[in-house]
Amino acid sequence: MSSELTERQAMLVLNALPNIGPITLNRLLAELGGDPRAIFAASAATLEKVKGVGPAISRTIANWREHFDLAREEQRMAQSGADFITAADAGYPSLLREIHDPPIGLYRKGKYEFEHRCIAIVGSRRTTLYGQSTAKKLAAELAQLGFCIVSGLARGIDTAAHEGALSVGGKTAAVLGCGIDIIYPPENLALYRTMESEGAILSEFPFSRRADKQSFAMRNRIVAGMSEAVIVVESDVSGGAMITARFAGEQGRLLFAVPGRIDQNTSAGCHQLIRDGATLLTSVDDILSELNYLGGLRPAPIAEKPGAEMAVSSTGLTEAEAAVMACFAGGAILGIDALAAQTGKPAAELSATLMMLELKRLVAKRADGAFEARSA
DSSP, X not given: OGGGSOHHHHHHHHHHSTTOOHHXXXXXXXXXXXXXXXXXXXXXXXXXXXXXXXXXXXXXXXXXXXXXXXXXXXXXXXXXXXXXXETTSTTXXXXXXXXXXXXXXXXXXXXXXXXXXEEEEEOOSSOOHHHHHHHHHHHHHHHHTTOEEEEOOOTTHHHHXXXXXXXXXXXXXXXXXSOTTOOSSGGGHHHHHHHHHXXXXXXXXXXXXXXXXXXXXXXXXHHHHTOSEEEEOSOOTTSHHHHHHHHHHXXXXXXXXXXXXXXXXGGHHHHHHHHTTOEEOSSHHHHHHHHXXXXXXXXXXXXOOTTSOOOBOTTSOBHHHHHHHHTTTTTOEEOHHHHHHHHOOOHHHHHHHHHHHHHTTSEEEOTTSOEEEOOO
């Protein structure tokens, strides 16, 4: 039977078989030399020597065609432009290989191969405008610095995080709790399509698998597992984001929580996480400090859009940044309108430039919304 399948086909079949979890699958691969075809060639007695494998699982493996239509799955993948990556592939998120129960493979749409370090931003589906704007701002700033933003494509905070990363031309990835062909919520169709071309959509579930409580929890372990840090923006005490936070703790990932109003349940989970030891997050600086990215260890900022001025001066500033900094000479305090009048640049471009100058700790935003240069 092993000769009938390629190695990748064998992984695809194993990944789809019912009632065999990733821990058991990884044990089978380890015990039988790492080649998934050896699992199908092995006798029931050999399989059942592996911890967690009993007669029911060995029968499922022997009779896999009764449980999974490989030809149909491959046809669906070809029609939708999806591929199936395994832990041996470059596009498989590197940190995900290190968790206790990594998926043996992932369906993927989009060709992004996770060259950037990942940070997850998660939270409630029922969110406030404060939560949405905070998630977008954090995602945009982190993406601008070169991080890939990971979330779950759900309503609320997840959507805001993906949109924030895309708004600055950054990379973002969605991990689904269902088959990769199911777009939920349906209003995120346009976002899904954009992420196919600008980032990646991932799922460990076969085509047409509907989401349930178990699949969402499995999705959340991947979101945390592929990320160096998890940020919870808004969540009540029983939200799905709290499950992701628990996985982050179990997997040794950094965990951040954004505080909210004490009279709103939408932030009760964040406050509980902070009480339990999560790092209180007020700005991107808090993340950079914890990650201790200094010098060459910090991810490279993403390139500006084509046509933007990218020349860097001896001070380490782009031409656009140097032009804005020149406006603050003599202690000037300026709003975006005044900067636009002096530089002739549009407000949207100035906002992005000011954000980078803030991150470089060269300018500070005042309470009245104007900006001033920081003292040396």
